[in-house]
Amino acid sequence: MLVVAHPDHDSATWAVARAIEQGIRSAGSATATTHDLVASGFDPVYGKADLAHHRGLSGLPADVRREQEFLESAEVTVVLFPVYWWSMPALAKGWFDRVFGAYDDVSHGSPSAVRKLHLVALAGLGEGTFDRHGYKAALTTQTMHGIADYSQIGDSSIEFLYDTESKDPAIHEQLIARGYEIGAEMAQRAQPAYDRVAV
Numbered sequence: 001m002l003v004v005a006h007p008d009h010d011s012a013t014w015a016v017a018r019a020i021e022q023g024i025r026s027a028g029s030a031t032a033t034t035h036d037l038v039a040s041g042f043d044p045v046y047g048k049a050d051l052a053h054h055r056g057l058s059g060l061p062a063d064v065r066r067e068q069e070f071l072e073s074a075e076v077t078v079v080l081f082p083v084y085w086w087s088m089p090a091l092a093k094g095w096f097d098r099v100f101g102a103y104d105d106v107s108h109g110s111p112s113a114v115r116k117l118h119l120v121a122l123a124g125l126g127e128g129t130f131d132r133h134g135y136k137a138a139l140t141t142q143t144m145h146g147i148a149d150y151s152q153i154g155d156s157s158i159e160f161l162y163d164t165e166s167k168d169p170a171i172h173e174q175l176i177a178r179g180y181e182i183g184a185e186m187a188q189r190a191q192p193a194y195d196r197v198a199v
């Protein structure tokens with residue numbers, strides 16, 4: 001399943017999401033479902049109902065449960081988001097807060113039902129800026145250790161696609177080509193491990 005946190009279907013983020021869908025479909029072995037977080041109207045604000053559930057005082061909010069059902073139906077979840085202020089946008093952060101947070105409610109430390117997670121962070125600026133200031137390391141630690149490891153997701157990864165605002169068509173083509181490859185890799189990753197061993 002692809003989860004996309006971007007409001008504009010003409011954006012680089014959505015172009016890469018479509019390339020990933022194509023890459024998955026071309027592999028023939030897996031199906032791609034895309035969840036448009038903006039169009040779905042998902043409310044990212046961690047509110048009173050979330051807190052009441054967290055404290056064991058009430059049931060899970062229905063919209064959060066719906067998101068969890070999407071996640072539980074997927075072998076692999078790919079989350080695409082643009083980098084805003086060297087981090088993820090509020091919509092994506094709120095989705096993690098509410099949906100992943102709810103797996104951890106009541107019996108703290110319970111594993112999330114997410115099996116495999118790949119994050120794709122699209123950045124307007126270049127890799128040099130991210131490396132120089134430690135932004136890549138910061139976002140990687142925060143998401144891979146802080147979210148995926150904490151949620152006991154055994155198979156998780158993140159990658160950064162840089163220079164998304166470049167006017168150079170070659171860069172745009174590289175982004176799309178990488179999206180297509182990601183799709184093929186995710187289709188492979190969705191297979192049980194024994195299918196991936198060459199015999």
Ligand SMILES: Cc1cc2nc3c(=O)[nH]c(=O)nc-3n(C[C@H](O)[C@H](O)[C@H](O)COP(=O)(O)O)c2cc1C
Nearest residue numbers: 011012013014082083084085086122123124125164
């Ligand atoms: C509010 C806002 C904050 C942004 N912050 C960053 C940033 O911290 N670093 C960066 O490289 N790009 C930043 N950008 C650029 C986005 O990452 C860029 O729009 C994104 O990579 C994807 O392009 P797209 O909007 O065409 O999908 C920001 C853009 C916006 C609108």
